[in-house]
Amino acid sequence: MALQKEKTPVKSQDPELRIKNFDEVCLGYNKSEAVQEAGRCLQCKDPACVKGCPVEVPIPDFIKAIIDDDLDRAAHIIKSKNNLPAICGRVCPQEEQCEKLCIMGKKYEPVAIGRLERFVGDYALKKAGVSDSRPAKIMKKKEKIAVVGSGPAGLTAAADLAKEGYQVTLFEALHAAGGVLRYGIPEFRLPENILDQEVSEIQKLGVEIKLNVVIGKTITIDELFAEGYSTVFIGTGAGLPKFLGLPGENLNGIYSANEFLTRVNLMKAYKFPEYKTPVRIGKKVAVIGGGNVAMDSARTAVRLGAEEVSIIYRRSKEELPARDEEIEHAEEEGVIFRLSNNPTAFHGENGRVKSIECVKMKLEGIDSSGRPVPVPVAGSNWSLEVDNVIIAIGQTPNPLLKYNTPGLKTNLNGGIIVDENLSASIPGVYAGGDIVTGAATVIKAMGAGKKAAQSIIKYLEEK
């Protein structure tokens, strides 16, 4: 058989159609496509791809199981390391991780590991119960463990600890579990029913989820210990939206990406008036920022009926932090990229934003993060008429818990300070995910949840 140099294509919804609905864009492989793609894997003896995976999924092994038509085994292999494969297969930046290191990728396109993972993840969900997410017989342990925050870090830590037999309670401030997976990432990239199923798989492991509990407010960390919890894992994420600090930023019609996406995803404002939470999007929308959050916001605005959606980003296309796939999808959906521009002020009329004043930027030199430094071009100010602005320039760690937990040390950015075992400054308290690193990725948060679970197990066994 001739070597297939390119990834097996995956079907997706036609851009013309999908801009009118919130259904999933990428449709995923069917079985024959998956088997075809799996056949491209070289089955390296010392697989480089695994080194690129923050949770070290044995990639060639699960791909081999696909080739062998043993999908139960494939699911079992992935789930031994990754509790949320149907999610990771959809949202992980594989091009920077496993697929970046794939040997095939040196000459041709890498193996589509992400698409294969999604295929297996979806299979496992369909057959939930058959795959062995339900522990065969675990010895129940007496220790109670509290996990704070139900994003990927918390879900992973909770699952790993429950698999060891600990009694895990997961506390979530919102009325639904999932963290950013629930309130941030839109339905067309990660359908809610996939998340619901993955969460219920974790509940089946024995994890008790308590919604509507803000740790630090409803219950403090001290009270958790007093109630008999042996250890606490904090995975409260990077929920604090950054604003630009520009004049006019509090005009009506200007949303943080978090607010906009929360209204649409968590509160289902896209189904208004069936769902009662409103979101107001006019004809012309500008999204400030160039990351995944900005792409999600722009593409959501398109689906809500905006006619002209622009991304305003201060560097050039090469530096856009979003995944290539997200940028491509946004372009296909008609999003306009106004690159090398930076807003300087928002102007309004009758209390509503009417235009953004921008200045053109040029790139000069390199900053400490290795990225070119954008500097304003004098006299290049121009203005863009808008009905709405969505500010997607990043989030910092959520400070709520810190305010209410004396003794919990944080760094200048608000991140909880931890040692190499993810142990925080209070004995028995561990932390991981975006609350430690600042806004990062789903899989890194999961990696941290895993690592913390291991540290907690060790701590409890040695105690």
Add this chain to the structure above:
Amino acid sequence: MYKIIEKENLAPGIKRIRVEAPLIARKTHPGNFIILRIGEFDERIPLTVADYDRDKGTITLIFQEVGYTTERLGSLEAGDYIQDLVGPLGKRLDLEGCKKVICIGGGSGTALLYPIVKAFHEKGAEILTITGARNKELVILEKELRTVSDKLFITTDDGSYGRHGFVTDILADLLITHSDIDLVVAIGPVPMMKAVSRITPANIKTIVSLNALMVDGTGMCGGCRVTVGGETKFTCVDGPAFDGHQVDFDEIMNRQSYYQEEEKHICRLGREVNS
């Protein structure tokens, strides 16, 4: 699920419910609020905790029916359930060190003032309370306020009860006749809080409680942002109480009005369904 134990109509369109919420009852203090979502399809709305009973594990909420969600909440009866309720949120009020305070409530804001007056009373402060309503029917909690205030003044816009006029008329008099006021607390419609903050001199600390639009109530969305002293603050975590002399009231009024059309739309739909 959070059970409604008791329901009472305080005045036309103003209702009081007592809800089972033991974790919140245990921790709430004057100044705190909760966010609730009645059911799967509903909005999340903030309501101030108007009272609590730590032993019985209940909290009391008082609200005015001003839109779809509050009307729907008002249609629930004792025995019904609220799906989601989270709190206590926001910063508790610092009540320490005040000997003599003026507490002002306007409209249903009077209900939110009550726990504060009560707490000051328990701390032994001297309290001059002013409550204002549009007319006699809408005067609420008179008896309760009288028991915990040293003096109670009532105003109505139409003169049907108490003094004809606004709370600020009485405030202006009190500021002249009492030179030893430590603190003024005002809760009610934004124009009232704005007027109060204009009247009180800079050396009398004036606290107002802002009812910004909210979604999560945990500092995650920034929808509740307000400008205080030239800086952006989040009402849900930095407030809801702020220094009235520093607040940009016009900005809040503008931001509160953003979804008026949508609100009318669902209210109309709601009434069609109910009729």
